[in-house]
Amino acid sequence: MVKTSYEVKAKFIRGFSDKTRLQILESIKNKEKTVSQIVDDLNGNQSNISQHLACLKGCGIIVSRQEGKYIYYSLRNAEIAQLMDIMETVFVQVEEEVAACERNDELDCCPKH
Amino acid sequence: MVKTSYEVKAKFIRGFSDKTRLQILESIKNKEKTVSQIVDDLNGNQSNISQHLACLKGCGIIVSRQEGKYIYYSLRNAEIAQLMDIMETVFVQVEEEVAACERNDELDCCPKH
DNA sequence: CTTATATATTAACTTTCACTAATATATCAT
C-alpha cells in the first residue's frame, strides 16, 4: 500500500509530538549524547528512551553513530534545530494569545478540549 | 494534575501530526473556509472533519467565526502558516537526505521503522 | 573466557486516537 505524501509528512511531525521525545530533542540539540547520558538527563528509563530514540530516528529527525560500546545521537541537521526553535516561538505565541482570550468572553479562542 | 510545559507543547504539535488535519490546514491556509467547503475539498465525511476541526481549534492552531448558519475556519495567525512552510521545507529536505542514503550502505540513516 | 556495561528488542498491558454511524442543535427558507 502506497502512503500519501500527507501520511509520510504526518509521521515526520508525529516525531515531535510527544513530551518525552521533545525532552530528548532538547537534550541533544546542542551536543550529541549517548543513550545513558540522555537517560540521566531526563531521569527516564532505559527501555523507554531507547524506543523513543528509535522512533525519532525512524522519523528522520535524529541520527546515530557508534563509538565503541556507546551510541551517540544527534539531530539530523541544523534545520531540525531551526524547526524546533520556530515551533517553540509559535507555540509560546499561541499560548499567550489563548491566555489573553481567557479574559475576554467575546472571543472564541479557548475551547475546552 | 498540572501539565508540564512539554506536555502542552507536545499537544500543540500533535495538531499537525495527522494526514487529515494537514489537509485541512492546507485547505484553509490562504483563505478561510466553511466546514462544508472543507468537506468537499477533502472529499471527507462531515463528522470526521468536524472532529478534526475541534481538535485543531483545541490545539490553538485554528480559529472560527460564525456567519449565519456557516462557520468559517482559518489559521489562528500568520505565524502558523509560516510554521507550516518551514515544516514542509525541512520535511522535504529530510526525505531527500534519507532517499540519498538508501544508495549508501555505510550511512545509518534509513531505519526500517 | 568471564563479567560488567551500554543499548536494543520483545511481549504484555493500557491509553489514546481516528473513524463511522447515528443523533442533536442551530439557522435559514418557505
Next chain:
DNA sequence: ATGATATATTAGTGAAAGTTAATATATAAG
C-alpha cells in the same frame, strides 16, 4: 410552524502508540 441545510456531539469500535519489565546482543575490561 415546518422542512431543509450546516455543523456539532455522542457512542462504539478497532488500530496505534506509550509504558514497563524482562530478555537479548554487543562491546569492553579484567
